[in-house]
Amino acid sequence: MTRPGLGRERARTLARTMERDIGLGHLAPGEWLKQVDLEARYGATRMEVRQALDRLVEKGLVKHLARRGYRVEDFDPERQAQIMEVRAILEAAAADQVIGLLDEATLAAMEVQAERFRANVLDGTVEEQEEANLEFHRLMLAPCPNRELVALLFDLRGRVPVAVTRRRNTVGLLQRAAEHHFEIIRLVRARDATGLARLMRVHNLTPKAPDVG
Amino acid sequence: MTRPGLGRERARTLARTMERDIGLGHLAPGEWLKQVDLEARYGATRMEVRQALDRLVEKGLVKHLARRGYRVEDFDPERQAQIMEVRAILEAAAADQVIGLLDEATLAAMEVQAERFRANVLDGTVEEQEEANLEFHRLMLAPCPNRELVALLFDLRGRVPVAVTRRRNTVGLLQRAAEHHFEIIRLVRARDATGLARLMRVHNLTPKAPDVG
DNA sequence: GGCTCCTGTATTGGCGCCAATTTATGTGCC
DNA sequence: GGCACATAAATTGGCGCCAATACAGGAGCC
Numbered sequence: 001m002t003r004p005g006l007g008r009e010r011a012r013t014l015a016r017t018m019e020r021d022i023g024l025g026h027l028a029p030g031e032w033l034k035q036v037d038l039e040a041r042y043g044a045t046r047m048e049v050r051q052a053l054d055r056l057v058e059k060g061l062v063k064h065l066a067r068r069g070y071r072v073e074d075f076d077p078e079r080q081a082q083i084m085e086v087r088a089i090l091e092a093a094a095a096d097q098v099i100g101l102l103d104e105a106t107l108a109a110m111e112v113q114a115e116r117f118r119a120n121v122l123d124g125t126v127e128e129q130e131e132a133n134l135e136f137h138r139l140m141l142a143p144c145p146n147r148e149l150v151a152l153l154f155d156l157r158g159r160v161p162v163a164v165t166r167r168r169n170t171v172g173l174l175q176r177a178a179e180h181h182f183e184i185i186r187l188v189r190a191r192d193a194t195g196l197a198r199l200m201r202v203h204n205l206t207p208k209a210p211d212v213g
Numbered sequence: 214m215t216r217p218g219l220g221r222e223r224a225r226t227l228a229r230t231m232e233r234d235i236g237l238g239h240l241a242p243g244e245w246l247k248q249v250d251l252e253a254r255y256g257a258t259r260m261e262v263r264q265a266l267d268r269l270v271e272k273g274l275v276k277h278l279a280r281r282g283y284r285v286e287d288f289d290p291e292r293q294a295q296i297m298e299v300r301a302i303l304e305a306a307a308a309d310q311v312i313g314l315l316d317e318a319t320l321a322a323m324e325v326q327a328e329r330f331r332a333n334v335l336d337g338t339v340e341e342q343e344e345a346n347l348e349f350h351r352l353m354l355a356p357c358p359n360r361e362l363v364a365l366l367f368d369l370r371g372r373v374p375v376a377v378t379r380r381r382n383t384v385g386l387l388q389r390a391a392e393h394h395f396e397i398i399r400l401v402r403a404r405d406a407t408g409l410a411r412l413m414r415v416h417n418l419t420p421k422a423p424d425v426g
Numbered sequence: 427g428g429c430t431c432c433t434g435t436a437t438t439g440g441c442g443c444c445a446a447t448t449t450a451t452g453t454g455c456c
Numbered sequence: 457g458g459c460a461c462a463t464a465a466a467t468t469g470g471c472g473c474c475a476a477t478a479c480a481g482g483a484g485c486c
Contacts, residue, residue, distance in 0.1 A: 007470070008267075008277065035438075047470065050439090054221075054264065055271065064221065067438060067477050082361040089306045089362075090299070148295040149302075220440070248468075260440065263469090280447050280468060 011051035014044050018052055022061050022072055024126060025163030029074035033062065059159060080160055087156045088204035092197040094144050094153060095184075099196055101143040102188050110139045114181035121174045129174075130162055136181055177203065224264035227257050231265055235274050235285055237339060238376030242287035246275065272372060293373055300369045301417035305410040307357050307366060308397075312409055314356035315401050323352045327394035334387045342387070343375055349394055390416065 018038075021027045038049045053070045056062035063073045102110075113136035120129040134157075141150045180203040187196040231251075234240045251262045266283045269275035276286045315323075330345035347370075354363045382390075393416040400409040 008279075034436095036436095045471080051267065054267070058268065058271070066221070068479095069438070079361065082359045085359055086303070086362050086365060089303065093302045146295045146298055148292065149299050152299060247466095249466095258440080259442095281449095282468065 007045070007048060008051075010044065011048045011055070014042055014048055015052040015055040017042065018056060019059070019061060019158050022056075023158065023161040023163060024130075025161065027072050029072050031072045033070040033072065035069075059155075061159065061161075075161060083156055083159055084204055087153065087160075088201045090149060090153055090156070091204055092200040094141055094146070094149055095196045095200045096193055097146060097149075098140060098144045099188055099191060099193050101145075102140070106139055106142070107185055107188060110136055110181070110185055113139065114178070114185065117181060118175070118178040121171065121178050126162060140184070220258070220261060221264075223257065224261045224268070227255055227261055228265040228268040230255065231269060232272070232274060232371050235269075236371065236374040236376060237343075238374065240285050242285050244285045246283040246285065248282075272368075274372065274374075288374060296369055296372055297417055300366065300373075301414045303362060303366055303369070304417055305413040307354055307359070307362055308409045308413045309406055310359060310362075311353060311357045312401055312404060312406050314358075315353070319352055319355070320398055320401060323349055323394070323398055326352065327391070327398065330394060331388070331391040334384065334391050339375060353397070 018027065027033065033053065035046060035049050035053075038044065038053075039046060042049075044052070053062060053064070057064045057070070061073055062070050064070050113132050117129060117132035117136060120132055137153075141153065144150050180199065183199055184196065184203070187199060231240065240246070246266065248259060248262050248266075251257065251266075252259060255262075257265075266275060266277070270277045270283070274286055275283050277283050326345050326349040330342060330349060333342040333345055350366075354366065357363050393412065396412055397409065397416070400412060
């Protein structure tokens, strides 16, 4: 069944899966995460569930109450805003690092994702929107030589559940974010570093709806 | 013996202790971390050791080889430099946030630690240097409203083992870092935001000896 | 009727055992 | 003497059991 040494890896992926489910709201804030339920739901062993929960606690997505269990952390808007601010800072710095490294082929690929995101804003699930958005930024950060910076950015992304903040996003704000993507591409092509840094900040810190990054 | 629900907390503190021991070089890079040895050394149970190791793997301080064991990660200078760069970015941003919030009492306390650090550069253990250094920055970041930013900065601090990089630091470079501390205080008093941001960058990215932050 | 206490049930959490596998040791052979 | 192979020891890693504790439901009491 479970081959030796693979439990670690399985727990890892389980944690990622649960992280996404929390982000998408399938596991609602305040909800109790009973170990037996999680075993059944994800087809995992008890130990894998425990390790995954432990990681999510470490990331601040899940709260642990001794002898009571685990529950999905309810999201303090202020804390979320702080995380978004950190993201904005790093995203601006990362943009500065890749502005001279993005070739035309990558920019074209980014444009495709920008189109996809814009289309999904109107008629598309949150998952589809998020996939396009994620891929856009993944492409953009791919040439960044500082892998730690990139890894940290994606880690921070996982700490801000889309479902929660996206709830506050009107279609208008999402459209604005969609247009940002095209503007980003334009500024990279123009090699306008200061303009890009400013836009990355705005893109991450859209007033009262800080999530679409 | 072990009271219920405390295992988690103990594993947490054990991870922190081991993290410091790795940072100080008491656990050398490449060294095998046998679970029985760790049990004996830290007076912990098997499970606590496992959880602690798991966390250190997650942080990138320890490498796990299936069915072989855990060993202290040997530190890629490039990766370290990347982490230091992230720290420099965030430290500059944090400085900008606290420059208007630091009162004279705190600045005086910082000055004490700056003196302590300078003294320990000449005759003092690495531990003493690091304690003064840490306290200086702790005081400086205390009024920062973005707690996530501060938490992340201290987390990043733990990922760069002082012993390893400090090895490259000549006394001259350490003294330069010590003077930086006084310069930081001066710039905060003068409310020179741009100068402070620049200095925080330099302070973190001292050429070829990027560790003293 | 409502409050309290008590019992039964569900859930978590730690501990120990044992299998799988790797490393070290010793023996025979070339 | 050195190499290959078999055997023994050591180590990790997963699984299951059971104690400790919290929660739910019901009975008894005021």
